Amino acid sequence: METTFGDVWQEVLTTQAEPEQWIVIAAAALALAAVLFNPVWRVGRNVVTIAHEGGHALVALLSGRQLTGIRLHSDTSGVTVSRGRPSGIGMILTVFAGYVSSSIIGLLGILVLMTDHITALLWLSLVVLAAMLLMIRNIYGVISVVGTGAIVFAVSWFTPTEVQAAFAYLFIWFLLFAGVRPVFELQRQRVRQPSPHSDADQLARLTGLPGTLWVMVFALVNIAVTGLGVWLLLIA
Template identity: 35%
Template sequence: MDLNDLHGIGAGWWSRILAGFHRDAGLEPTLLELGLILAVALAVSVPRASWRYFGLFVTMVHELGHAFAALTTGRLVKGIHLRFDQSGAMMSRGSGRAGAAWTGFWGYPVPAVVGCILVLAAFSGWSSLALSVSALLLLATLLFIRNAQGAVIAVGLALASSLLVWFAPAALLGHLTLALGIGLLVGSVRDWLNLLGVHTRRRHQLANSDAHILARRTGVPSALWLAGFAAVITACWVHAGMAVAAVAGFPA
């Protein structure tokens, strides 16, 4: 393969990305399709064997949530570490306790927020845009990875998202977007329950808990931070559930 071939592949991929920046008809699935999509979402986010891999994607979204929150406060994002055990860390630099607290909060709730956005995108006709933007964000994340395991994870996710944009049939984009959204919503609950377990049963791991770190930095008890995470996750579930119910024709 020579440089011309690589240039052709790159140009073709970029054309696919740009082609996603449009609105299609919103997904209007039958009850059977909804059931199948839900089954796929649960299959990637619940069993331990599949969660071993899908959980890495949830962790990536978690750390990107921290990074985006840091940028909104003017903090400098220095790097992101990801590990195969689904742990991670985002390093940022800046002044101000409020900015640090804001950055620390937006980790666990963000997979639910993104999941809700994907569900709404599927029903409103923005699936192509959502998947194109996701592919670009995952590629951009490679610039901030600072460890070898993280590089493997980030490259794998960026490649998977790029292949999805390139090869996924247009007729299935809405279904895939909805499945990813529900998967992230389920994953956010799973991650929050794991964090709760750290605070109730595995307290020797507290040093790595976002809620514990926030409590030390702000003086606000960990329980309130855990409740705050849960409140945002619950709100996302309710909003996404209402969208699914409206499309399925269920009474409000």
């Protein structure tokens, strides 16, 4: 039987049954393990880098800057380049957005999951990845974004709703939890190999406030957002 665009659209917008609580808890436990277990983290951190650079890019556009390109690297670092005023609130917000993006995206995903639009969440992720792909300027970045998108598409298109639900919760839990660890990695890197190019040190130059203070702000925001996400899904 031929599948039409209308059929696909209806499937995307249809609500799915909320999974059993043990699935939500198991997904949270697996996501936390993925953040803490170094071999898995080294792979999963690429997804965090996509969220990080995507946050820079989105806020740059919203603040009126001209986005020129995004590069993702195999060491899980990344660079987002935009044109505009080299100082001011727009630049400050653009630089600030990176380290808080993963946790905030995770929280927004939780809000969508609470409406039972599981397939819609997966397809929204695909739309965001497709938009980001247009601005990628290196081969590894293309591979990283396309690979992530291929996994999300395969789950949303070829698996039953129960598997989609488990994957969606795992994916969102991971983004929520994964926002915290890079902040501590940032501070360790600043101590061992100081660099004027880190987000915290760029914010220090833009605001006159110490870079370490900005690291603490990143940490506080991500911990607070993570706590709210846990409360919404497991306690509220």
